[in-house]
Amino acid sequence: MxxxxxxxxxxxxxxxxxxxxxxxxxxxxxxxxxxxxxxxxxxxxxxxxxxxxxxxxxxxxxxxxxxxxxxxxxxxxxxxxxxxxxxxxxxxxxxxxxxxxxxxxxxxxxxxxxxxxxxxxxxxxxxxxxxxxxxxxxxxxxxxxxxxxxxxxxxxxxxxxxxxxxxxxxxxxxxDSTHTDRVQGRDDWPSFTKLSGAIVCRSIVFVGLSAFLPLYVREHAGGGAVAGTVALFVLYLGGAAGTVAGGKLATRFGRLRVVRWSYALSVLAVAGVVFVPGPAIYLFVALTSLGLYVPFSLHVTLGQDYLPRRVGVAGGVTLGLAVSVGGAASPLIGALADAFSLRSALTPLMALPALGWFLLRTLTEPEPLVAPTVSSTRTGG
Known part of the structure; x- marks a missing residue:
C-alpha cells in the first residue's frame, strides 16, 4: 500500500x-x-x-x-x-x-x-x-x-x-533467532547484466505500446477514441493480473522458466497486436500484457539474488533504470511512424522479447540468500 x-x-x-x-x-x-x-x-x-x-x-x-x-x-x-x-x-x-x-x-x-x-x-x-x-x-x-x-x-x-x-x-x-546480520555470497555481474538487458527490451515494448496503442487500435479495430482507451485499459488491467500471477507461477515452476515463457509469449502476442485486424486485437493486447508483466516482480528477486551483496543497486536497476531506459526509444518509434506508418513503427517491437529471451536462455537460477534486515550493517562487498 x-x-x-x-x-x-x-x-x-x-x-x-x-x-x-x-x-x-x-x-x-x-x-x-x-x-x-x-x-x-x-x-x-x-x-x-x-x-x-x-x-x-x-x-x-x-x-x-x-x-x-x-x-x-x-x-x-x-x-x-x-x-x-x-x-x-x-x-x-x-x-x-x-x-x-x-x-x-x-x-x-x-x-x-x-x-x-x-x-x-x-x-x-x-x-x-x-x-x-x-x-x-x-x-x-x-x-x-x-x-x-x-x-x-x-x-x-x-x-x-x-x-x-x-x-x-x-x-x-x-x-528472530535465525536472523543473519550479513549476507554471504558473491555478486554475479555477468548474469545481472544479461537480466538487465532483457528488462530493457521488455521496457521498450511496454513504453512503445503504451504511447501508440490507442492510436493503432483506433486505426485497425475501429470504434474511435473509445476503442483506444479500452485497449489501454486492457493493457494495464492485464498487467495487474500478470504481476500477481508471476509470483505464484514462479513458486511452482521456477523463476527463470516462467520468465523465459513470458518473453516467448510476448513475441507471439505482439505479433498478434500488430497483424491481427478487428476486435481480436483486444485478446492479443491482453496476452501481451500478461507476457510483459508476469516476469516484472521476478526481475527484482532475480536481480537481488544475482547481486546478494548489493541488493540496493539491484533494486534500483531492475525497478528503475532498466525500466525507464525504454522511454528513450519512444521518439524513435514516433519518427518511424511519421516516416512510414504506425504499423511499420510497431513491427520491430516483436523482435525485442525474442532478444530478451536470447539473453535469458543461458542464465541459471541463483541460490536465494537470506537478506539483511533494515537494522543490519550494510557492506559494500
Missing part, C-alpha cells in the same frame, strides 16, 4: 500535463520537459540510492522519500514559474527514486524472499500508477492547479504506512 502511495506520483506528473497546457499555455515542448525532468532524474539517480543503501542502513529514507515525492507534485501547481515547476517535479522524481531500492530490500526481508510477496509489492506500484490520472482529475479539474497541495495527502498516508512496516520488520528481526 505504501508502494502505491509513492508510485501514484510517477503517473501524476503526466496526468498534470494537460492542465499545465490549459492554464499556463505551455507549449508541447515545455510540457514534455516537465515529464522528462521527473523521468530522467528518477531513473538515473535510483541506482545511486541503491548503492548508498547497500553501504549504510537508511530505513528512515522510506517515509522521508514518500513525503518528498508528494511535496514535489503538490507544490508544482502553486508556482507560476516554469523553472520552479520543473524543480518541484524533479524533487518528486528524486523522492520516488530514493524510495524504491530500500523498499525492495525491506519487502524482500519482510517476506523472507517470497516470490509471491514480491509480486504483491510490485502490484502496489502498478495500482498507484493507474490511480494517478483519477486522483489528478478529481483534484485539479475541480480546483485548478492551485489546488495541487491536496495531492500531498496520499504521501502522508504512505509515509505512515512505511513507518509502521519498518517498526514491524525491525521488531520481528530482533526476536
Amino acid at each position: 505504501g508502494h502505491a502511495c509513492v508510485d501514484v506520483y510517477q503517473g501524476a506528473v503526466a496526468a498534470l500535463v494537460p492542465f499545465f497546457i490549459a492554464e499556463r499555455a505551455y507549449s508541447y515542448a515545455a510540457a514534455s520537459g516537465i515529464v522528462l525532468a521527473a523521468t530522467v532524474v528518477s531513473s538515473v539517480v535510483q541506482p545511486l540510492f541503491g548503492a548508498l543503501t547497500d553501504r549504510w542502513p537508511l530505513p528512515w529514507l522510506l517515509p522521508v522519500s514518500t513525503l518528498m515525492g508528494g511535496l514535489g507534485v503538490g507544490l508544482a501547481g502553486v508556482t507560476d514559474s516554469y523553472a520552479l515547476t520543473v524543480a518541484m517535479v524533479a524533487m518528486s522524481g528524486i523522492g520516488v527514486a530514493a524510495y524504491h531500492p530500500e523498499a525492495a530490500r525491506v519487502a524482500r526481508d519482510a517476506s523472507r524472499g517470497s516470490h509471491t510477496a514480491m509480486s504483491w509489492f510490485a502490484l502496489g506500484g502498478n495500482v498507484g500508477f493507474v490511480a494517478a490520472p483519477w486522483m489528478v482529475a478529481a483534484v485539479i479539474a475541480v480546483g485548478g492547479l492551485r489546488a495541487s497541495p491536496l495531492l500531498v495527502i496520499p504521501a502522508v498516508g504512505g509515509a505512515a504506512l512505511c513507518a509502521i512496516a519498518l517498526r514491524e520488520v525491525a521488531g520481528r528481526a530482533a526476536s
